[in-house]
Amino acid sequence: MAVAQGGRLEAEALLLAASLREAAPGFAGRLILAEPQPGPLWPADPRLSEDGRSALQALGAEIRPFDSRHFGAAYPYGNKIEGLAVLPAGEPFLFLDTDTLILGDIGAVPFDFDRPTASMRREGTWPVEQPYWPGYAGVWGSLYARFGLDMEATLDRSQPEEYWERFLYFNAGWFTGPDPAAFGERFLRFALAIREEPGDALACQSLDPWLDQVALPLVVASFGGGRPGPELAGMDGDVTCHYRSFPLLYARESDAAVAMLERLARREPLAGLLRRHEPLRRMAQEGEGARVRALFDRRRLPRREKDIRQRLKAAGYWLR
Template sequence: MTFNLLAIAQSGRLEHEAILLAASLRRSDPGFAGSLFIAEPQPGPKWREDPRMSDRSRKALTALGAQILPFESRAFGSDYPHGNKIEALAALPDEPFLFLDTDTLITGPVSDIAFDFARPSASMRRENTWPKVELYGPTLHDTWASLYSRFGLDFAASWDTSHPEDYWQRYLYFNAGWFFHESPRAFGNRFLAWARDIRDAPPEALVCQELYPWLDQITLPLVIHSFGGGRPGPDLGALDGSATCHYRTLPLLYARESDRAVEVLETLADDLRPVLRQWGAFKRMVIQGEGAKARTLFDRANLPRREQVIRNTLKREGLWVR
């Protein structure tokens, strides 16, 4: 089935990451038959500064086959740019889509993945980031239960019962680095409505919880569950695997990602150098070779369990740059 790819770009780091994403798609999946849409928020009252990309980046993306997709920010904006991925869905053609965070490299053919777009899913490459349970507050179970109850969902049907009650992996929780569905209109409308509802009138169990920057990841499992989706099966193993790499930052890419991801990045580097040399992370990690130093600090067969440990090591060595 043909489907579209969606990523977000705006002024700054994201426009550079979008160029890497577009170039890696062209290299690693030249037969991709859908469209790559790079959604761009437009100036308006929700943005304190103009969020649009530079002309140089727009031209580079267009030359790489991407389509720039402008959209309006009506609910989020500067205060919560993660909301771009929610609001941009309304601008897509109403056809099957795969959303990818912009800090993603395509390392293999995504067009070969056996998606069931009627059963949405999302990335399981996540940590126990939300909720944070207070000593005398609601339990983790009760916190999630309040959200499923708010939207009339079958909470028990979402559990992974191989884990005990109040263990975080028992409950449906994703990283929003990728997700998909057959209808961006239906999915996006529900995603936006429920995210706004949680933000504006959180259930009592969420009174002590931080909603930013987790709002998209709080809402996403509820939306996926409501459309009959759930955890990804082995048929989606190429996502966060052989076909995509959600690297988050270039120092993290060098520190922990596969040799294949580094190969794709460095193969693209010569052609992209003129347009990406102003990106500090690319200049230091790739052009100046500091990525190789970061790579020697870690054993990728025995990485620290928590990403923060890797980040702290890179910062201590002066190799942390975005």
């Protein structure tokens, strides 16, 4: 499942669907795209364009509508939480952010859906150290205790105490589970509870845009899941690429990811639809991506994504 709506996410969804078809032609699963519908939480119509919808369906995607009852435009990351409701209950699922390319046979990845897990391609973005805060253990401990969970069982004891990687923390760019109905209900309940009553330990912490990534490890732990094992190394590796934005893709991702993007972006009839998205057109169709790529040595990239973004902005390339 991924979330698809008009604008940038439509272009990304087209690339996701086309890359799945190209890289995994024997894929036996289904690609379901959850589409938010107009309503009071969306000032503008979030739906796909008609020709974008037709192209996605021609690529084998199933498009299913859902109503935004809790998040909407104010917190679009909540789409991945509410959108789980469109999936068939009781069937294992893999959620992918729309800004993902499939580079290999994703159907051959040996997921254990009974043990939920998620992407480890993350930085220590949350919680943020503050004067007089209770520390990582205090912040995360308050959340585990609140939902009746055992934090001790989730700790990576190879990491030092009070170091962020000791605590279970994911990038919500992909995650798995055995049942989207149960997983989604708990994800929504935890996220809403944290948003509405963060508690004293979180008093100085921002939850925007981190709410989904705060709730996700709690949900994964509640179903007996945890960090992915080495058998899932292809995720965020040779099988999938969560690129975040097109300039970031050119700055840091593999040659295989760039080749896949450019092959799909220049192939008709997809190219005509993708041309409407200016950053993609400039990067992949008009050659600016090569100039972005030349700004970075991928063997010695800056350690933090923030530093890559700053260099891109300084060069005038910060486009979504």
